Amino acid sequence: MQEKPRARKGRRPTMVDVAREAGVALRTVSRVVNDDATVGAELVERVRSAIAALDYRPDERARHLRLGVTGTLGAAVRQLSHVNPVLRAVERAARAAGLMVLAASTEDDEKIERHVVESMCRRRFDGILLEPIGADHGYLVPELAAGLSLVAVDRPVLGLEVDCVLSDNVAGIETAFAHLVAHGHRRIAYIGDDERIYTAQERATAFRACLRAQGGAADAMIHTGPIQRERIHRALESALSGPSPATAVITGNATLSVETVRWFRDHADDVAIVGFDDSELATLLRPDLTVVAQDDAAIGDTAITMLRTRIAEPATPVRKVTVPVTLRARGSGETTPKRP
Amino acid sequence: MQEKPRARKGRRPTMVDVAREAGVALRTVSRVVNDDATVGAELVERVRSAIAALDYRPDERARHLRLGVTGTLGAAVRQLSHVNPVLRAVERAARAAGLMVLAASTEDDEKIERHVVESMCRRRFDGILLEPIGADHGYLVPELAAGLSLVAVDRPVLGLEVDCVLSDNVAGIETAFAHLVAHGHRRIAYIGDDERIYTAQERATAFRACLRAQGGAADAMIHTGPIQRERIHRALESALSGPSPATAVITGNATLSVETVRWFRDHADDVAIVGFDDSELATLLRPDLTVVAQDDAAIGDTAITMLRTRIAEPATPVRKVTVPVTLRARGSGETTPKRP
DNA sequence: GCCGATTGAGATAACGTTATCCCGATACCG
DNA sequence: CGGTATCGGGATAACGTTATCTCAATCGGC
Numbered sequence: 001m002q003e004k005p006r007a008r009k010g011r012r013p014t015m016v017d018v019a020r021e022a023g024v025a026l027r028t029v030s031r032v033v034n035d036d037a038t039v040g041a042e043l044v045e046r047v048r049s050a051i052a053a054l055d056y057r058p059d060e061r062a063r064h065l066r067l068g069v070t071g072t073l074g075a076a077v078r079q080l081s082h083v084n085p086v087l088r089a090v091e092r093a094a095r096a097a098g099l100m101v102l103a104a105s106t107e108d109d110e111k112i113e114r115h116v117v118e119s120m121c122r123r124r125f126d127g128i129l130l131e132p133i134g135a136d137h138g139y140l141v142p143e144l145a146a147g148l149s150l151v152a153v154d155r156p157v158l159g160l161e162v163d164c165v166l167s168d169n170v171a172g173i174e175t176a177f178a179h180l181v182a183h184g185h186r187r188i189a190y191i192g193d194d195e196r197i198y199t200a201q202e203r204a205t206a207f208r209a210c211l212r213a214q215g216g217a218a219d220a221m222i223h224t225g226p227i228q229r230e231r232i233h234r235a236l237e238s239a240l241s242g243p244s245p246a247t248a249v250i251t252g253n254a255t256l257s258v259e260t261v262r263w264f265r266d267h268a269d270d271v272a273i274v275g276f277d278d279s280e281l282a283t284l285l286r287p288d289l290t291v292v293a294q295d296d297a298a299i300g301d302t303a304i305t306m307l308r309t310r311i312a313e314p315a316t317p318v319r320k321v322t323v324p325v326t327l328r329a330r331g332s333g334e335t336t337p338k339r340p
Numbered sequence: 341m342q343e344k345p346r347a348r349k350g351r352r353p354t355m356v357d358v359a360r361e362a363g364v365a366l367r368t369v370s371r372v373v374n375d376d377a378t379v380g381a382e383l384v385e386r387v388r389s390a391i392a393a394l395d396y397r398p399d400e401r402a403r404h405l406r407l408g409v410t411g412t413l414g415a416a417v418r419q420l421s422h423v424n425p426v427l428r429a430v431e432r433a434a435r436a437a438g439l440m441v442l443a444a445s446t447e448d449d450e451k452i453e454r455h456v457v458e459s460m461c462r463r464r465f466d467g468i469l470l471e472p473i474g475a476d477h478g479y480l481v482p483e484l485a486a487g488l489s490l491v492a493v494d495r496p497v498l499g500l501e502v503d504c505v506l507s508d509n510v511a512g513i514e515t516a517f518a519h520l521v522a523h524g525h526r527r528i529a530y531i532g533d534d535e536r537i538y539t540a541q542e543r544a545t546a547f548r549a550c551l552r553a554q555g556g557a558a559d560a561m562i563h564t565g566p567i568q569r570e571r572i573h574r575a576l577e578s579a580l581s582g583p584s585p586a587t588a589v590i591t592g593n594a595t596l597s598v599e600t601v602r603w604f605r606d607h608a609d610d611v612a613i614v615g616f617d618d619s620e621l622a623t624l625l626r627p628d629l630t631v632v633a634q635d636d637a638a639i640g641d642t643a644i645t646m647l648r649t650r651i652a653e654p655a656t657p658v659r660k661v662t663v664p665v666t667l668r669a670r671g672s673g674e675t676t677p678k679r680p
Numbered sequence: 681g682c683c684g685a686t687t688g689a690g691a692t693a694a695c696g697t698t699a700t701c702c703c704g705a706t707a708c709c710g
Numbered sequence: 711c712g713g714t715a716t717c718g719g720g721a722t723a724a725c726g727t728t729a730t731c732t733c734a735a736t737c738g739g740c
Contacts, residue, residue, distance in 0.1 A: 012486055014726055025690045030728060038688060055482055060462040061405045062726030065695050070401070072463075080420065080443055081428035088421035091445055095452075100459050102442035103420055105431055112435075119440050122400040123412075142395050146352055262624055281621045284602055354696055365720045370698060378718060402696030405725050683740090691732080699724075707716080 089300020290333025429640020
């Protein structure tokens with residue numbers, strides 16, 4: 001079978017080649033490719049035949065340059081390799097809007113975050129969703145001044161006026177605390193993340209407020225720090241020993257829940273637990289894990305809506321949207337105090 | 341504070357603007373930006389001052405068009421929202437090579453897969469990693485003919501001569517089977533995925549071969565189908581009942597392991613299990629889950645290496661790399677038969 | 681039959697970079 | 711001192727699309 005004609009060896013056919021093959025002007029080919037109704041039927045047919053003959057396929061790099069719009073949103077997330085249900089909602093909402101989301105991970109590293117975000121800026125993506133890390137986002141200042149459309153997800157970009165969508169951390173902790181109190185618990189411990197992280201600080205601060213409202217001493221029941229198994233296990237040992245051991249634990253995220261449950265199975269079997277955020281394993285344990293669940297779909301949808309608004313109307317005032325969370329009682333948070 | 345001068349309202353400054361500001365030619369600005377050593381120090385300084393004054397930032401869309409290289413690799417994966425440790429290795433290997441990986445998910449949907457891959461082709465990404473779904477990849481034929489560099493990960497693109505890197509499914513199943521036999525098990529069941537999926541078929545076929553080698557009837561002990569909790573639980577009920585119930589189970593992937601363990605906790609407590617692929621929860625259960633672990637880092641590194649080779653030397657013969665797996669004995673696969 | 685409006689199509693510039701080619705000045709060698 | 715080579719910098723084209731503007735032909739109305 002005869003090889004299809006190529007415009008030039010090693011180079012893919014362009015509209016110029018299609019125009020030559022069809023015997024029309026370049027502009028005519030562009031009109032046909034873009035379904036411009038002002039081209040006569042005969043020319044349309046000739047162009048389509050040439051497109052098929054040359055196996056022409058559009059090059060959006062040129063189109064992006066000419067139009068100044070790429071139809072692409074970047075998503076700079078902390079970990080692509082981990083579970084990230086918000087991304088599903090983000091991709092679906094973008095696809096519904098005819099946009100493509102391209103994700104890269106920042107690996108919880110500030111240098112990589114800057115590298116990833118600046119790479120996306122250099123590619124002139126139409127907008128960026130960022131799951132921010134760390135405190136210093138100075139590198140964003142000139143990009144925002146130059147017109148970057150960005151929405152922070154899950155935590156704000158501290159120090160900068162940027163759109164943000166996140167869960168209601170405070171209400172989540174309050175709900176968890178009230179739930180345990182309603183089941184008779186009076187000595188409740190908190191196992192949280194490093195408070196330099198925004199959500200960790202919000203959740204820890206909310207927990208302290210709960211303790212103070214209860215009339216209790218605040219800090220002895222709160223254990224925050226990096227997510228390391230040993231640190232978490234030491235915290236649990238401390239919280240659940242001594243003259244007034246905790247009878248219930250609230251954890252600050254799914255990984256902390258995992259490590260807490262791991263410790264429980266060897267060291268404690270009658271401690272109630274309510275964990276922040278849901279995950280697959282929450283229904284694998286005995287009893288099932290009671291959780292404060294974030295509304296990933298709402299976060300994702302809202303993030304895309306806010307980003308599209310920012311792109312379309314850059315003068316829109318900066319917004320911070322807080323998405324409600326939900327307590328899912330599955331058993332582990334409904335037991336009553338059993339320790340002395 | 342005086343606003344920084346803008347080349348034109350609403351448009352970002354370009355090299356043309358920098359050239360005007362610095363009083364040099366456009367080409368000179370390009371030379372400076374690209375660290376061309378042939379520009380005199382005085383002109384370099386003037387250009388850099390103009391860059392700072394205008395807050396110029398390079399636009400890689402134009403560069404990509406002119407050079408025909410984007411420095412970007414697309415990763416079309418089944419689910420971004422789920423755990424995907426291979427992606428971590430992919431991103432790290434790409435970063436080390438000065439490339440950016442941008443990922444999108446195909447959501448296990450053939451139409452979405454085609455849409456995502458064709459979008460990446462239209463953007464002329466330098467290469468694509470694909471976690472293929474389904475059987476029909478005809479849409480790739482013209483792209484491959486036109487020079488698309490693509491590596492399939494985790495399963496081959498059936499019917500097309502395309503580079504592929506995947507785990508040694510056969511050896512994994514054989515190892516798991518031999519492990520259970522070594523611990524005295526003679527009636528071993530297999531809970532697998534839908535055999536239309538390549539890896540599922542490979543694993544199921546390997547399991548059948550193990551059964552035949554053992555001299556047993558093949559199909560009664562094999563249960564494959566879609567990953568649905570009810571189907572899996574019915575399969576387990578069937579496998580573990582009757583006159584010759586299985587005393588051990590091998591599962592075909594991490595999700596099947598999850599569902600099998602979920603059923604076990606309510607219905608069976610003395611059945612050995614070896615699961616294909618590792619996950620976080622494997623060490624949360626009692627006993628810990630014995631697994632056949634895939635080498636995610638090796639898969640990711642190999643995928644990037646193969647893709648870069650394909651990009652750099654398109655005439656390279658197509659390769660299929662099989663990455664060894666490892667059995668991790670953690671307890672659940674080491675018990676001896678206990679059922680009658 | 682003529683004039684004005686509309687339509688279908690084409691010529692060329694634009695987007696913002698980099699490559700190619702060229703020019704003028706300077707330095708070195710014979 | 712003259713000729714040739716090299717170097718620093720500039721002019722312009724190229725990449726592949728779409729936008730803008732223009733032109734010619736046709737049609738309808740007076």
